[in-house]
Amino acid sequence: MTLIALVAGWDVSIPPDGTGLPAGSGTVAQGAQVFTAKCLACHGPEGAGLVNDRLVGGQGTLTSAAPVKTIGSYWPYATTLFDYIKRSMPFTAPDSLTSDQVYAVTAYILAQAKIVPDDAVLGADNLAKVRMPNRDGFVPDRRPERFPAPANTPHQSLATAPAAK
Numbered sequence: 001m002t003l004i005a006l007v008a009g010w011d012v013s014i015p016p017d018g019t020g021l022p023a024g025s026g027t028v029a030q031g032a033q034v035f036t037a038k039c040l041a042c043h044g045p046e047g048a049g050l051v052n053d054r055l056v057g058g059q060g061t062l063t064s065a066a067p068v069k070t071i072g073s074y075w076p077y078a079t080t081l082f083d084y085i086k087r088s089m090p091f092t093a094p095d096s097l098t099s100d101q102v103y104a105v106t107a108y109i110l111a112q113a114k115i116v117p118d119d120a121v122l123g124a125d126n127l128a129k130v131r132m133p134n135r136d137g138f139v140p141d142r143r144p145e146r147f148p149a150p151a152n153t154p155h156q157s158l159a160t161a162p163a164a165k
């Protein structure tokens with residue numbers, strides 16, 4: 001596959017307002033099945049963490065001496081969660097889930113974090129409306145951007161894409 005073809009196949013990332021979310025929806029109960037089959041081995045029962053990241057819990061700990069960063073405690077937008085899972089999970093088979101499966105497992109994780117009720121149905125029409133606990137926990141950085149000109153950076157070589165085959 002050429003680089004151009006590869007890039008053309010990428011979905012555009014989903015912004016907080018949900019623009020570009022694919023059609024579909026899923027329930028918490030459906031998400032529980034997806035989670036058990038595809039996520040539990042790494043993220044543990046109910047997303048409590050196992051060999052890989054803990055996904056739920058930690059709410060209210062961010063300003064404590066031992067902050068626990070999770071979907072529930074840290075992530076500001078549910079749309080980012082959908083986008084991240086759709087592109088990169090399961091870790092060993094990214095982009096292998098259908099949109100319905102991703103909506104469902106997103107709903108399941110948010111239900112475990114007590115952000116949506118256990119009978120929630122999440123989809124393209126309502127995912128952006130989910131209010132995440134840390135929604136206002138990020139502030140814009142008002143400092144001016146001062147990136148060195150690309151030619152002066154040590155990563156200069158990375159700016160050149162490999163020739164398309």
Ligand code: HEC
Binds near residue numbers: 052055081091105
């Ligand atoms: C083979 C192990 C494995 C499986 C299976 C897996 N994950 Fe992951 N997951 C990871 C690893 C490793 C990371 C950390 C990736 C990184 O930091 O780049 C991660 C990170 C995540 C994160 C981000 C956590 C954070 O706070 O940064 C989410 C959300 C997530 N996974 C959801 C899922 C879902 C949903 C599934 C099932 C559809 C799944 N994962 C299946 C290994 C796995």
